[in-house]
Amino acid sequence: MEGYQLKVFVQGSTEPIWRIVKVPVKMTFMDLHLTIQKIFELSGEDTFYFELQEIGISVIKLDITGDVSSKLKTIFCNEIIDDYFYEGMVCDYFYDLEDRWEFGIIVEKKLDDYDVVPKVTDYFGGNLLEDCGGISGYEKIINEIDDELISFDLDYVNECLRDFEVEQVINNDLIKEDFILVLNKLKEIIKKRNIESYQVIKLNGTMTIYWVIIKTIEGYVVELFQSYDDLLQGFYNLRSESINYAFCYCYTFLLSNSAMELEQTLNSKQTIGAFFNEPGYLSSLINLEDGPLLLNWLEELLIGLTFDNNTSEADEIIDINIKNKKFESSSIYVHEPEINISEFDFGYSSKVKLNSSLKLFDRVCVDVICLPTLDTYITNELQMYAVIATEEDYLLKEIIFPDKIFMSEALVDVMVDFFRENGIPKYVVINNLNVLFLVFNFLNENEIGYIEDDTNYEIDLAIADAFGFDNEMIDNPFLQELIEEFRENEEEIETKLDEFLVQNELLN
Numbered sequence: 001m002e003g004y005q006l007k008v009f010v011q012g013s014t015e016p017i018w019r020i021v022k023v024p025v026k027m028t029f030m031d032l033h034l035t036i037q038k039i040f041e042l043s044g045e046d047t048f049y050f051e052l053q054e055i056g057i058s059v060i061k062l063d064i065t066g067d068v069s070s071k072l073k074t075i076f077c078n079e080i081i082d083d084y085f086y087e088g089m090v091c092d093y094f095y096d097l098e099d100r101w102e103f104g105i106i107v108e109k110k111l112d113d114y115d116v117v118p119k120v121t122d123y124f125g126g127n128l129l130e131d132c133g134g135i136s137g138y139e140k141i142i143n144e145i146d147d148e149l150i151s152f153d154l155d156y157v158n159e160c161l162r163d164f165e166v167e168q169v170i171n172n173d174l175i176k177e178d179f180i181l182v183l184n185k186l187k188e189i190i191k192k193r194n195i196e197s198y199q200v201i202k203l204n205g206t207m208t209i210y211w212v213i214i215k216t217i218e219g220y221v222v223e224l225f226q227s228y229d230d231l232l233q234g235f236y237n238l239r240s241e242s243i244n245y246a247f248c249y250c251y252t253f254l255l256s257n258s259a260m261e262l263e264q265t266l267n268s269k270q271t272i273g274a275f276f277n278e279p280g281y282l283s284s285l286i287n288l289e290d291g292p293l294l295l296n297w298l299e300e301l302l303i304g305l306t307f308d309n310n311t312s313e314a315d316e317i318i319d320i321n322i323k324n325k326k327f328e329s330s331s332i333y334v335h336e337p338e339i340n341i342s343e344f345d346f347g348y349s350s351k352v353k354l355n356s357s358l359k360l361f362d363r364v365c366v367d368v369i370c371l372p373t374l375d376t377y378i379t380n381e382l383q384m385y386a387v388i389a390t391e392e393d394y395l396l397k398e399i400i401f402p403d404k405i406f407m408s409e410a411l412v413d414v415m416v417d418f419f420r421e422n423g424i425p426k427y428v429v430i431n432n433l434n435v436l437f438l439v440f441n442f443l444n445e446n447e448i449g450y451i452e453d454d455t456n457y458e459i460d461l462a463i464a465d466a467f468g469f470d471n472e473m474i475d476n477p478f479l480q481e482l483i484e485e486f487r488e489n490e491e492e493i494e495t496k497l498d499e500f501l502v503q504n505e506l507l508n
Contacts, residue, residue, distance in 0.1 A: 003114025017125030041127035126150035205322035280402030360423035365455035386410035394462035
């Protein structure tokens with residue numbers, strides 16, 4: 001990958017403070033912002049923007065006005081720097097509109113061959129400080145500050161910059177323009193179909209792909225499943241309006257009617273998103289190597305929907321045939337999920353048998369949840385738990401690996417322990433078919449029934465008490481953006497997650 005060598009310097013300082021940093025050309029302005037924050041040891045929590053006066057561009061995170069010049073064209077910080085930078089360019093970076101930190105950026109040269117992580121190669125001056133009144137306040141107190149607090153550690157900073165590795169994803173490659181084109185066309189075709197809730201489509205083209213188109217408040221969510229089993233595990237939950245991080249293996253395309261507050265969107269208007277979902281992990285950006293195949297499948301879906309006129313009910317699937325990128329035929333059929341319960345029966349039974357004479361009359365809910373950890377922003381991995389909860393009590397057990405065997409064992413164990421302590425219920429409440437299948441035989445063996453109903457209230461109470469935040473975060477594919485914004489502690493996680501949930505409701 002190519003790169004740029006940048007000189008980033010603090011403007012208005014009495015003594016020079018600067019860093020020479022090499023960055024990949026595929027870095028976004030958001031990545032550049034985070035890099036600048038790290039190389040000067042700032043927190044990145046306040047408002048920022050870039051001004052590229054030489055080409056009349058202002059780069060912002062949100063639709064702020066403030067000190068941003070109205071004479072400049074505004075773009076969002078998910079844009080790639082290589083689309084705007086050139087050798088010899090000089091631009092400005094502003095951070096914290098109250099303290100008013102101002103930086104200059106000189107694009108010293110373009111590098112023919114460079115790594116995928118930023119790296120500081122030279123520097124002068126120490127670290128900066130937050131909430132000190134900008135450069136003027138900083139220079140007033142600098143002599144009274146412990147040198148260790150402001151001493152710049154080159155090796156430590158470069159190690160931290162490894163977190164900002166630029167991935168080879170469709171979002172930072174020219175192929176994203178092809179995705180934007182076909183997804184915009186797809187959105188217009190979907191609008192004409194007048195979908196009330198969702199449609200399930202089996203498209204037989206290059207290969208058989210299952211698609212689910214979900215109508216949301218903000219627009220549409222299009223999910224791509226590569227097999228029938230993936231469709232069942234990812235979509236056929238008793239509540240189907242959201243991504244299930246415990247079971248869902250699919251590609252998700254977000255087609256919004258208005259700008260989403262996401263940095264990692266495909267287009268500058270922030271109305272199109274593309275993510276990959278894998279059980280036990282946060283939604284991630286789509287790898288570049290998967291791009292051509294996914295683009296082909298999207299093009300086939302566009303052709304199929306253009307010529308198909310079927311309107312389906314919730315229990316129906318539209319079957320479309322495509323050959324050599326040409327529509328051949330379509331039909332519709334009633335669909336009953338083909339579930340083989342034996343595939344979920346692993347012969348596991350807890351060491352302790354249920355023999356309590358105590359009866360439990362409360363509403364008892366059972367589910368599998370996924371929660372972020374302090375390492376999630378690095379590994380993208382979520383921690384999974386089996387949960388059983390009533391309004392008054394709950395029990396959780398960690399699931400060590402996102403596999404049905406481990407899930408089944410954890411679910412059975414928490415039910416046995418909970419029922420021994422509280423009594424055996426007449427039935428349990430389950431809102432996810434996958435969870436039902438995992439405990440189906442255990443329930444039958446112990447003559448416990450089940451009902452299909454929403455479990456959010458009881459499960460949310462349990463999570464709020466155990467971890468201090470709401471379960472709604474689990475079902476939001478935009479969590480990745482939030483995770484990348486914090487590094488420090490659990491209190492910050494809780495605060496930012498609460499803010500995030502208020503602002504983002506696309507899939508709710």
